[in-house]
Amino acid sequence: MVSEKGKKIKLKKIKIPLFASFLLALSFVFLKYVYLELNFWSAFIWTKIGSFLIALVFILIWQEVRQGVFRATGKVNKKTALIFLLNQTAGAGANILQNLAVFLVPLGYLAFVNALQGVQYVFLFLFSLFLKSEKLSKLVSHLLRNLFEIFFYTRFDRFIFCNFPFN
Secondary structure (H helix, E strand, O other): OEOOOOOEOOHHHHHHHHHHHHHHHHHHHHHHHHHHHOOHHHHHHHHHHHHHHHHHHHHHHOHHHHHHHHOOOOOOOHHHHHHHHHHHHHHHHHHHHHHHHHHHOOHHHHHHHHHHHHHHHHHHHHHHHHHHOHHHHHHHHHHHHHHHHHHHOOOHHHHHHHHOOOO
């Protein structure tokens, strides 16, 4: 194999990423079969419990992983903690939406949903460029505040959750 600068890429170096991408695609297929048997929230919760148990096994078995997880990082300031929590919240929301897409899509289009996962980094990059500008940052914060008020201060959310195919 040859890269774009003419340097050769050895197959040995891409075996692990290829295997990881295969396992990710396989997990989407298995997830779809779980969603075919259970309703959305039951399957979602059981898959998250399974993921937690697998992570716990890695923590308990490998000492390097355990040390990396429980290593003290020092003091964290409030702004960094807030950014971290907002990032984790956005990631959780994206994960729920991605699982909802797997739940709703027919089995034949599952590869398309899997491919869209890679596009998230393009949106993240464009969003960070968008927020770099001060005027645009103020506009985004104003829009997010208005969306928050619309979502939480109206009764529209009941309409969405009552008519959405979660069962």
